[in-house]
Amino acid sequence: xxxxxIANPVSGGDARPRIARAAAWFLGQxxxxxVRLTRGRGDARGFAxxxxxxxxxxxxxxxxxxTLNEVLNGLAPSAVPxxxxxxxxxxxxxxxxxxxRNLAAACRVALHGVPRPVCLGLADGERFLLMASAGFDxxxxxRVDLALKRRTGKLAYAVSALATLVSIPLPLxxxxxxxxxxxxxxxxxxxxxxxxxxxxxxxxxASLLAERLxxxxxxxxxxxRFVLTLLLLLAGATPRGVExxxxxxxxxxxxxxxxxxxxxxxxxxxxxxxxxxGEVPLVFPGEEERVR
Numbered sequence: 001x002x003x004x005x006i007a008n009p010v011s012g013g014d015a016r017p018r019i020a021r022a023a024a025w026f027l028g029q030x031x032x033x034x035v036r037l038t039r040g041r042g043d044a045r046g047f048a049x050x051x052x053x054x055x056x057x058x059x060x061x062x063x064x065x066x067t068l069n070e071v072l073n074g075l076a077p078s079a080v081p082x083x084x085x086x087x088x089x090x091x092x093x094x095x096x097x098x099x100x101r102n103l104a105a106a107c108r109v110a111l112h113g114v115p116r117p118v119c120l121g122l123a124d125g126e127r128f129l130l131m132a133s134a135g136f137d138x139x140x141x142x143r144v145d146l147a148l149k150r151r152t153g154k155l156a157y158a159v160s161a162l163a164t165l166v167s168i169p170l171p172l173x174x175x176x177x178x179x180x181x182x183x184x185x186x187x188x189x190x191x192x193x194x195x196x197x198x199x200x201x202x203x204x205x206a207s208l209l210a211e212r213l214x215x216x217x218x219x220x221x222x223x224x225r226f227v228l229t230l231l232l233l234l235a236g237a238t239p240r241g242v243e244x245x246x247x248x249x250x251x252x253x254x255x256x257x258x259x260x261x262x263x264x265x266x267x268x269x270x271x272x273x274x275x276x277x278g279e280v281p282l283v284f285p286g287e288e289e290r291v292r
Contacts, residue, residue, distance in 0.1 A: 012088050138259050
């Protein structure tokens with residue numbers, strides 16, 4: 001099997017030793033492995049695009065959810081399966097799909113797992129796998145200290161969220177679903193998958209295998225109530241002021257309101273969200289390999 005291993009060497013800190021072990025594991029299984037290390041944003045997308053027609057049997061994204069997002073955007077549409085080695089801070093797709101955190105076990109899934117076509121989200125044509133969101137959380141992602149993130153992981157997001165809550169007003173914008181209904185919001189999450197920021201689930205009905213986006217919308221409210229609402233959401237409740245619905249298209253209207261895609265800053269509104277089906281297969285664990 002010919003593999004293209006696209007790896008982020010600073011994912012989760014210093015990932016170089018784990019990348020080397022992964023390449024050695026694949027070689028030990030008789031695979032032909034070509035390794036491409038990213039140096040900055042856009043590299044993984046470029047490597048995947050260049051590898052689209054080079055006869056690889058699988059492309060393996062090693063890093064965090066952002067690395068996987070770039071690989072999908074560079075590769076799709078393509079019939080070449082994409083596998084994932086979770087080396088990042090949160091690795092939401094690995095949690096969603098049941099990919100083991102143990103490196104050897106994840107390599108085994110990458111080599112022997114089952115490719116399945118999935119639904120991808122689109123934000124003005126840019127693909128996302130897990131979610132797109134606008135409002136408070138995207139503002140916190142926009143302001144996160146990347147150096148602190150490399151040192152402390154998820155704590156950097158908590159620090160940024162607190163600083164964002166204290167220093168700026170909650171964003172206000174409009175959300176228009178495919179039925180034409182206009183809603184006002186200070187926070188919206190359009191989930192292509194169930195999980196958010198780890199094992200939290202703001203869109204529990206979402207599925208990578210369903211051609212829809214599941215939306216969690218928070219109506220405009222004061223900061224104190226918003227904090228309580230967010231805590232209840234993360235605990236699995238649906239408090240007053242929160243609406244959940246499914247849609248195939250979503251228009252987000254608001255000047256300068258931040259947007260994040262798969263955990264990375266992606267500019268500001270207005271934006272159009274939609275879904276596409278089967279542009280690329282992703283490698284999932286078999287039942288005996290899946291972490292539950």
